[in-house]
Amino acid sequence: MKPKVMQICLSDGWGGLEMYPARIIPELARQGWEAHGLALEGSRVASSLMAAGVHPLTFVSREQALWRVRRILTYLRAHDIGVLHCHKSSDLRLGALLVSLRPELKLVFTDHMGVTRPKRDPFHRWSYGKVSRLFSISEATRRRNLKAFPLPAERIRRLYLGIDPAPYADDLGASEKAALRAELGIPEGAVAIGLPGRITRGKGQALWVEALGRLAERGPGQAWQGVLIGGLAADEGSDEAVVAELRERVGELGLASRVSFVGFRSDLPSCLKALDIVCVPSRNEAFGLTVIEAMAAARPVVGSSSGAIPELINEQTGRLADPDVPEAWVTALVELLEDVQLRERLGAAGRQRVQEAFTLAGHVAALVEEYAGQEGASET
Known part of the structure; x- marks a missing residue:
């Protein structure tokens, strides 16, 4: 049975962050992982996931997703999904709640934007405390993340993005x-x-x-x-x-x-x-x-x-x-x-x-190592 990951992106915008989940899904499949998605109903993220061959679980708002957390847990259990990958900081409250209710889940987060202010208050300590790995997409963002996030340095890893050349x-x-x-x-x-x-x-x-x-x-x-x-x-x-x-x-x-x-x-x-x-x-x-x-x-x-x-x-x-x-x-x-x-x-x-x-294959190889709990010795 293939290991499975849910890509969570409850955004109604459209930019590099929103394009990312669908962009990595074909390579995830090639490297042996089955991807699922969670998105806003009618969003371009949802459409892009469907174009990549994934029929996402959708909600009309982030608030509805929180209210319907039991539905999400039922979906995760039914599909035997063990890893959650969040892409917006605002989605971490949902990710952290899911992990709190089902501790065997693994939560990872990619900071696509680069944090601009400290996040060390009690709420962020709780939500980021549920994250097993935070990916910074450059050294510039990792330096800022080390200062801003309530996480030990070993949980913050630089992982450059990649493309198929x-x-x-x-x-x-x-x-x-x-x-x-x-x-x-x-x-x-x-x-x-x-x-x-x-x-x-x-x-x-x-x-x-x-x-x-x-x-x-x-x-x-x-x-x-x-x-x-x-x-x-x-x-x-x-x-x-x-x-x-x-x-x-x-x-x-x-x-x-x-x-x-x-x-x-x-x-x-x-x-x-x-x-x-x-x-x-x-x-x-x-x-x-x-x-x-x-x-x-x-x-x-x-x-x-x-x-x-x-x-x-x-x-x-x-x-x-x-x-x-x-x-x-x-x-x-x-x-x-x-x-x-x-x-x-x-x-x-x-x-x-x-x-x-900067290849997509190299990026995803490092990513799935983290999903599987086999942290690579070097950064990519």
Whole structure:
């Protein structure tokens, strides 16, 4: 009989945290674990779990899940589920309650966001006290977690996220790539400078636009195109006010023809292959999944010199720039714009680094060791 785990994510949002449970389920299955899910009724999390082959147990609210805790316990017992994996701190009260009522359950928690304030009051001591392992997705978040959470250091482990590098292999034919670049608004012969991700204030799109404005002033004859990839509406996870501000600023800088707002794309791996340079100007990333996705696509990355991004990028795979200084981004972009061989060398080294350190298979292998109580000797 396969060991079983329930992924708990009672969120009505949509971002990396919410995408994570469905993303790891196929690899969990490949490594011998049966996954179950607990989500909000009608949420994108629930839909993503179903798309991954899991029919989740759903409730209309977090409060209803707490009220119906006996139903959840009955489900866990009926399906012989022994491990609970929570992904939002607000779900830990439910996880801790389930463990309190059924002590043989094992509760693990991934801190996807990075804690911002201490959690050492009596309630958090009780709820986190039921957690057997807390995963930090970077060293930057682990340092904060050690200070904030009421847990001994040995229960807080860094576990880098991972991806399957295969879909990101640059296998587009010349005509296919040309057609996709045209679809993304990239003129023939232009260097495509992309920024993928949710459009919100913390992701740095405003700084990127300012940097492109200065880049245009510095070399008005250079052939490049900015490509902003991300949903343009609230139901796609973006801040519509920020989208409007960016459009206005692009117009003020005279960049309307040089910055494409392409919207949400379900084919991000292919889009990354169509770019030449990828920028990740987020001020305080807890990890930086977009960074390793771009590296897996063999694209050089210019990333912020803050948060967890410096753990992913080095001088052999990309460039770091201050998230508060547009001119630093211009300097990095000019270097890459002017040297195609440098771009190719950094891109190849980046893909190699992902294959060595940031694969989904490696991430899940470490995860299931923890599920099974076979803690690995080294961190991943």
